[in-house]
Amino acid sequence: MTDIDSTQVRTLVVDDSDFFAEMTAETLANEHGMDAVARNSGSEGLKLLSEQEFDCIVSDYEMPGMNGLEFLRAVRRKFSDIPFILLTGRGDEEIASEAIAAGVADYLMKLKVVEDREYERLANRIRSVVAQRRAQQKYELLVNNSPDVIAHISHDGTIAAANPAMADLLDRDRPDLVDEDVTDVMDASVAEMRLEKGREAIESGDLTSNEDAYGGRFFHNIFVPVDLWSDRNTFQMISRDITERKERERELRRQNERLEKFASVVSHDVRNPLNVARSSLELMNSELEGSDHTERIDRALARIENIIEDVLTLARQGQTVHEPSTVELDRMVTDAWSYVDSPSASLEADVEGRIKADPSRLQELFGNLFRNAIDHGEETVTITVANTEGGFYVADDGPGIPDDVRDDVFEMGYTTAETGTGLGLSIVQQIAEAHGWTIDVEEAPNGGAQFTVRGVEVLD
Incomplete structure (x- = not known):
């Protein structure tokens, strides 16, 4: 049972039997706390859908004028992704196959619901498909507003879905990307490398990743295996633009190279004359033992040596810490x-x-x-x-x-x-x-x- 408030679920029940439609709607409302409304035909259902919003539709299959599958197809044309549960009078595989192809969320045997009064099961299915739809809507909202390039791609390279960021990157209309081969819409060498990593993800069942360049930008790509359809394995590709990070890394490397050159100059070009001065001071000390002048020189040289050591520490190690x-x-x-x-x-x-x-x-x-x-x-x-x-x-x-x-x-x-x-x-x-x-x-x-x-x- 999904964790969803039944009072927030509006359900449309459609059946040519007024008795069954009303009984089902009343049971869902009275025993399961749903806001359920009954109609006795597909045309009446479509009319109500154009006037009010519903979270789920429960429909009989065998209805005169417009059967359940025809009603489902009409709903999909006009109202897109409302979860649709089909009640069938018999276990017909052909009907089930057509229903799945048309986008049914679930289907149940009508006789089992009526005879066994399995309204609890029906209510649970309704809650489940509504929860899935709401989760999917949240996911799509995140994906569509994400600055990352996100796409679902099949094992053979066919694009199943793409977000606006991908359309912008490829300078294509988003609907035109669906069913295109990814190697046809972007640089083939980059696409092939990404396909290879995506296929690795599908075969291993675990995510894979890589970095590449496309269109003058650098990307970090993650490939996640996803089962969208039972007969077609896909992977989700998430590509994040890391161009700015790469530029910062390059600049950091250049700075480190300059620091290393600076450290070499300090270590060699400054230390060498300092060593000469230190040696000369030792000779002077042997001749002018206890002189205030030599003591001051000694302190000055010691200070220079301290400065050199500290500067070299900052230049060569900075804020780095090796493996603790x-x-x-x-x-x-x-x-x-x-x-x-x-x-x-x-x-x-x-x-x-x-x-x-x-x-x-x-x-x-x-x-x-x-x-x-x-x-x-x-x-x-x-x-x-x-x-x-x-x-x-x-x-x-x-x-x-x-x-x-x-x-x-x-x-x-x-x-x-x-x-x-x-x-x-x-x-x-x-x-x-x-x-x-x-x-x-x-x-x-x-x-x-x-x-x-x-x-x-x-x-x-």
Whole structure:
């Protein structure tokens, strides 16, 4: 039994027997809550249909003047797709075949309905065909208003139905596409590839897909097997225009190529003279040990090296995260701390659990937060890493971050430290977001800065 409100179903019952027509209409109304009306001939039924709207028609087959099949054909000519249930006096295969060809929704043995009083069965059939029609109407509304190209195509390539988007793409009138061979209405090579994928869908019983180009546009195509008729397998083709996406992908590739060239220049053309300067400084230190000038040069070179490392990270990795793996949080913290070159700083790590993350990028996240705390704090800064609900935090006992600038700290280039690049925290935010996490800055319990990463799924 379909989930449909019977009071919303208007049914026209047509039978040359006034008694049967009235009895059927009254039973459908009184026992099944339908709005049912009776007429005693096909011509009377057609007249009423021209004046009122109905959701379903129930008609006898054997009627004088206009039999049930003739009535059905007249309904189809004038009122299209109203569900039509035919009541036959005998199980005649020829009548059933003609009825199906004419578009009958269902047919029942009239004697079984009368003798067995199977009005419950008739009511259920009415609800079912009406529900199907309403679902079909909703589907057609969606298809006809869809910007995607949608068509039903048979195994041999015949177009059974096409939506307006397909007609627009092919610059054809929509009715003219029906019963055409798809290879005759679009580029044959593209059509053959789509037909091949559609046939694969029919044979496998599962959807298939591909991408192709047609008319200067790029399309992503999905092919879904559909049984529209018992004697003819078809598939539904849904083609979405992805030209803009392809153009964005091309532009992204061009940008990545430019970034890679930029990274190569930074890595080679800037690092080489920097290495020369570093070597010369070492020679100067051997001759001018303890000179303020050499110390300033050393700090300047270290700052340049930091800038180069951060710029290369942004250029080569950006917001990408490689295949996440299961990592131990405490191990990641310890590994990141091992690269910190600040003997006076200390780490208090009270973090545990396993999470899914890109190990190298997570280590980079911790490393940048550690470096940020050291750059902005005292030499003896203490950094704490611990679990919190939904993630972890990194805090320090440094001077903290004023309320009015906390929204700015993740901006690329923002820094208050003389030796800072202004890129480290921006990289931290990118790494967090690439994992699907969030990161916020707040005041630590001891007055320093606390960076809290949330949205992390701890595995145990």
